[in-house]
Amino acid sequence: MKAQDTCELFFDNVKVPKENLLGEEGLGFKIMMAELPRERLTVAINAIGGAEGAIENTIEYTSTRTAFKKPIAGFQNTQFKLAECATQLQIHQAFVDRCTRLLSQNQLTAESASMAKFSATDMHGKVVDECLQLFGGYGYMWEYPIAVMYADNRVAVIYAGTNEIMKVLIARGLYKELFDNIRAMKKQ
Ligand SMILES: Cc1cc2nc3c(=O)[nH]c(=O)nc-3n(C[C@H](O)[C@H](O)[C@H](O)COP(=O)(O)OP(=O)(O)OC[C@H]3O[C@@H](n4cnc5c(N)ncnc54)[C@H](O)[C@@H]3O)c2cc1C
Structure with a gap:
């Protein structure tokens, strides 16, 4: 991401002292899973702020840039x-x-x-794309914040669970009984 450093980390043969244990031994995955809705909502909130920033930036630019003798x-x-x-x-902000x-x-x-994450990040992507178009060629230049917003936003539909996986989770809720039955049958 343009605004954030990313790198690969390795934890080979790392020993963590017992007193540094967070939560209960063996329950790490369960604890992490319980926090996922909060993480996904945070990504949705970021998307709302990002879309708002892109719109403000575009209103400012289109008010000053002229073509054919008019803004x-x-x-x-x-x-x-x-x-x-x-x-x-506004619609996404309300949800x-x-x-x-x-x-x-x-x-x-x-x-x-999951609905908030996938829908708000999709909306953010579309808004930034529409806004960038209104910058014309300058929208493709890194000097303009809208170009950075476009590049940075792309990851939001991937991380914290891809938007496809968000739809899998929503559908699982819609067909809860069916999925529960399938799971029970697999256990037999
Ligand atoms: C910048 C960045 C930061 C990240 N930060 C973190 C972090 O802090 N913590 C963390 O744990 N992870 C982090 N990730 C990882 C991120 O969550 C994963 O990349 C993401 O969940 C997708 O997994 P994957 O890359 O293995 O893709 P894959 O699982 O290989 O998916 C590839 C494609 O197949 C689709 N796909 C896969 N399974 C299904 C399915 N069942 N149905 C339909 N489509 C499917 C996906 O939607 C995707 O389009 C980060 C990733 C990036 C790029």
Whole structure:
């Protein structure tokens, strides 16, 4: 990511002293799984902030850049594109706010967190893409924040569980009884 350093870490033959144990031995995966809805909601919240920033940046740019002797903002296409982006942002903000409230009440389900993550990051990607287009050639230059936003945002539909996996989890909730039966049959 342009804004964040990433590297591969190896923990070969690392011994952790007993007193440094977090949680209970053998339950690490279970504890980590219980925290996934919170992580996914955090990614959704980032997406909301990112989309908002992209829209603000684009309003500023299109108000000053001129083509054919008028600001880019003066073209109806620009206004309609930004109207669509702002609407999508508001719709997703409302759902993510609801999920945040549920999390604070310990009631956020894996399905709702997955819906928030996949839908908000998809929306963010589309908004940044539409905004970048309004910058024309400058949208492709690293000097312009919208280009960095475009590159950085791409990972959001991959990490914290890909958006395809989010849909798998949502569908699992929709067909809960069926999946429970299949699991029970496999155990027999
Ligand atoms: C910058 C960055 C930071 C990261 N940070 C962390 C971190 O802090 N902690 C951490 O644990 N991980 C982290 N990851 C890993 C990230 O969560 C994984 O890359 C992600 O979950 C996808 O797994 P994968 O790369 O193994 O892809 P794969 O599982 O190989 O998936 C490849 C493709 O197949 C699709 N696919 C796989 N299974 C299914 C299925 N059942 N149904 C439909 N489609 C499917 C996927 O959606 C994807 O499109 C990070 C990754 C990146 C790039």
